[in-house]
Amino acid sequence: MKNYAALLLLGLAPLLSLAGPEEDREAFVEYYQARFPDVPFAEFANGIYAIDEDARRQWQDIEEFPPYEFAIEQGESLWHETMPDEAKLADCFAQPVADIRPAYPRFDAGRGEVVTLALAINHCRQAHRLPALPYDSDELISITAYLAYAARGKPVATRVPADEPGALAAYEDGKRFYYSKRGQLNFACADCHVTSVGLHVRADRLSASLGHTTHFPVYRSKLGAVISLHQRFFGCVRDVRAKPFALQSKEFRNLEYFLSYMGNGLEFNGPGARK
């Protein structure tokens, strides 16, 4: 009898490890708060600057003349441009401008997939007889920079509706991606940003994943350009010597969905500035 009970428990073990999104998020937050007990929860929205005092001081100096301001201005201009049928991008979104960024990523039951802000902007353009913008284009990234700026201070509130199995599947897919090792270096996202968080990789300290999505797009000093969250994903995957997925691929959108949910309760503070 004991043997049957042991076998039953063994069989249930994989299921027991599949906690729901809210249990995952609570454990995620508790982990980082235990690792950095002096860092208030809200500070994690500032990424590496929450845990690296020297980098934080440099960032505060950079913020005196934010290098992403040009992107915000360009994005605002594009936001108000008239499309061929006289519509504007704002016409595609039901919310006030400050509430658009917080509405993404979201699971679109009709499309059966996660829709990110960049994807929604391109859907809008295509619906109004404009071609989709490349996902690494200055134009598209600047529009997201404008919307991120408009949403500053709004809380992250990503939803994984319990009555939508596709949403939970997308969330689980993103979670699996986050914790799976890949590439020639055999690294998972979690190896750097959970296990080794706060340690150095060469001269850089590894940031916490809690809050990773709040501040994108970010101006990267080493590139002299504003980049999207998916470009950052692309770079991380390439750096572990795995073949990266395309920007806005299903894999990266689901990863964004998972990470955004982990950041629920933090405030949007994009665009950001990083080394």
Place this chain on the structure above:
Amino acid sequence: MVPVRANRSGLAVIILAAVFAAAGCTTTFERQWTEAEQLRLEAAAAGAEWLQTEALLDQARDQAAEGDMDAAWELVDKARFQSEAAVRQAEYESTAWQNRVIK
């Protein structure tokens, strides 16, 4: 995007095999190259392809075309090793990732 790349690469395999067959020169190298490419596609289908495998196979084909078979063999062997390792990695990670989830 992986399926698109896989389809394109799959087409390349078919074309290359057809060229070899038409030329009547299905050598050991060509068979090994095709096998390595199929393994790469298997890794890609699992979302686990490594960064440089496709480039190694491209370089192997170029070296073979230039007649440097030693270099071509070395590159095919590396590509094959990478693809096999990537497939094994994906198989292992299909369950192992759960052990890393913060609980």
